[in-house]
Amino acid sequence: MSQPFEEPRRHFITGGCGFIGSHLVDRLRSAGQQVTVYDNVSSGKRRWIEGHVDEDGFLFVEADLLDREALACAMAGHDVVWHLGANTDIPGGSARTDLDLQNCTIATHNVLEAMRATEIDTLVFASSAAVYGDVPLQPLKETYAPLIPISLYGAAKLACEALISAYNHLFGINANVFRFANVVGGRMGHGVTYDFLGKLKRDPQNLEILGDGRQEKSYFLVEDCIEGMLCALRNGHRGFEVYNLGSETSTNVERIADIVAAEMGLNGVRRTYTGGPRGWPGDAPYVLLDTAKARSLGWRARHDSDAAIRIATRRLLEQT
């Protein structure tokens, strides 16, 4: 595995116990980087970083992004902030409408203020294709407009992007913002693949599909996601840069059901549908991103969307 940086750096990772965060921790640690994880373990899991906690050069701080003093205190002395911590329960954000405001928008404001206070000038931010809203299936460039988010998750991610843009201009914080398509892999705890796997374990003969099954989105593997961020951090411009990350293909929900059932060795699963074009209020039925900007830096997703779903299913099956 190649070095992600020419020299060792000190990385501060919010949400480092989460699905993407814990994979990033593994990757940076395997490359000899110093890592601090800052996580309140609300949606992430301590066991996903357990293997690192006694290592030299690794620190786990269990604390909340809304605790501004703890945040600035823990952040001091690092070179790069990876801000991955957020509410990850998108439908839940429609039921409890302050979740994304608190855990994404205000949390990101706190991260930016802590960076100012501790004089750290390099930020990586995990944004989302949810900022684009409900648009037809077509590869969207980073300059696509208008941005009409339909979930509070998407709205909060866009709010964070805007905050980061202003902090870049006003306070010189260099930021790479990544709008992810659907990231899949081991340890994930949300999403249609995870949902189908859980349902088919409980009842291998019947599968309830949220929506009409025609939703079609681009999926890509968590390792590809992390290599994309590392590549942009190494090769991209400083300043404020937004990159789409995803695979160049998409997979519809019926096909995901096929893949998950096949990987579980199930035949003749009876499918029922809750109906309607989306899985839940705020769910965008189509996601496909134009990743030419990130690819121009030398990265590309090594697995297409179908392969990513298949590999993620296998990992989830091995994991449990």
Next chain:
Amino acid sequence: MSQPFEEPRRHFITGGCGFIGSHLVDRLRSAGQQVTVYDNVSSGKRRWIEGHVDEDGFLFVEADLLDREALACAMAGHDVVWHLGANTDIPGGSARTDLDLQNCTIATHNVLEAMRATEIDTLVFASSAAVYGDVPLQPLKETYAPLIPISLYGAAKLACEALISAYNHLFGINANVFRFANVVGGRMGHGVTYDFLGKLKRDPQNLEILGDGRQEKSYFLVEDCIEGMLCALRNGHRGFEVYNLGSETSTNVERIADIVAAEMGLNGVRRTYTGGPRGWPGDAPYVLLDTAKARSLGWRARHDSDAAIRIATRRLLEQT
């Protein structure tokens, strides 16, 4: 003056003691509409609505947008919410970096939640050209991208637009969002015209200009701004709609100095410059909006940018 609505409606105006808000109050009251002003009188002034406080059909609630209970309580029973309340001190928002987060983003979240709680489904929101960020002088359409705000004010306005977009989708709140160019007129308490007038009153021979004097922006009169909002509310679509409002011309800072000095009867004012392309950190040097979308509904600014500056200067001179 024509009726802004076919039948009387009950209007709830946040920031109704402010520059734009108090003009809106006058306009709606003169058309026989019921009006409630909700304002904490932090940047607005009670005297601007003083003439209405004893009228039937008018109510003033002095309270803060961060007081969620007071807000929902006061909002109940209205038909339309005009959300104009915000931090209006843009440079101040760079010094106190939580001002815009609190008084714009979180305040707007509170307004949306209060609308849900009180089952009001029509919102008018005052956004700003500041969402576009630092772009060359060209008429920008509402679909212009990328949106790279450079002030915390602009970032917060974009955050609010995103929130409103999601509330429209999730909870059926119909919203007209207006991105204003620079609104000028009587009662204004910020901006270059106001600044020059104050400086020249204190010292009629010398004028310090913030920046290099080459900033050039589109100004339009507060009455034109209000007619634009009323026109869109009457003639536009329901749903989530974003409209630019402004005049179709622009005025540079040197020209503003000419106009203000001429209106004050001053000759030979010596100008000095703080230098640099912008007046303060976060100031976008160029603002010009394509208003074709709003004009397609039957509205246009009756005064061009130079005339708006001239009229605003006269009103400020008469007022003090």
